[in-house]
Amino acid sequence: MAMRKGPWGEQEDLQLVRIVGLFGDRRWDFIAKVSGLNRTGKSCRLRWVNYLHPDLKRGRITPQEERLILELHSRWGNRWSRIARKLPGRTDNEIKNYWRTHMRKKAQERKRKPCPSSSSSSLTCISAAQSELPTEVVAESSSTSALGEISDDAVEGYSMDQIWNEIAMPDMISGLSFGECKDEVYDSLCSAIPSPMWEYCSYPLWKMDDEDFQAYH
DNA sequence: AAATATTGCAACCGCTGGATG
DNA sequence: CCATCCAGCGGTTGCAATATT
Incomplete structure (x- = not known):
């Protein structure tokens, strides 16, 4: 069966966020399978990493x-x-x-x-x-x-906030059929909700880790 | 207003390296 | 060791939006 390619739709995004909330952002082939998205694991990972990840900063490079x-x-x-x-x-x-x-x-x-x-x-x-x-x-x-x-939210079509709001809905979680792991699911979803992102610019933009520091000096 | 060129970005492809059996 | 699988990386492409002629 031919895999779906090209731009992602809103429903696909929602579904992927939901599944990653359930199973974590590993095992992409598995995620691709259970999501029923008919996308490759690679494609799912890419979409998550580059667009759907809650910690992503949007907007222009400062x-x-x-x-x-x-x-x-x-x-x-x-x-x-x-x-x-x-x-x-x-x-x-x-x-x-x-x-x-x-x-x-x-x-x-x-x-x-x-x-x-x-x-x-x-x-x-x-x-x-x-x-x-x-x-x-x-x-x-x-x-x-x-x-x-x-x-940051004025992204074309539908905003990430919309997606995350929907995902964060407790109703939605209770509606899921993964009865025995509900608490886990809830926790993972909660921890995945975009936290107030690094306070804009008050947080030092980067910290050198030891390895890099040493390499630099 | 239409045609054309340029830009920005999402997504794909092929390769590599690490983990696992 | 060796083979296989999978995640991640860097390069590239395609296309929609925008600017220019």
């Missing part, structure tokens, strides 16, 4: 994040998942996409006014890389620096 991405990329190269781990709420896919866009802009800038000293990807160039930020990117990001005001 200037702080942008700087961090530049710096980390200059250190680690295209290790997107590693970079993403330092940016709570951002996914590797998101950062990768951002970087691509960013580099494209930069390349176009260069085309317009070729720059002779264009060495980039070395540790010594962090500040250079930063100062090389295309002016339009800087302007763009500073214009959105009052980011707190951006509505």
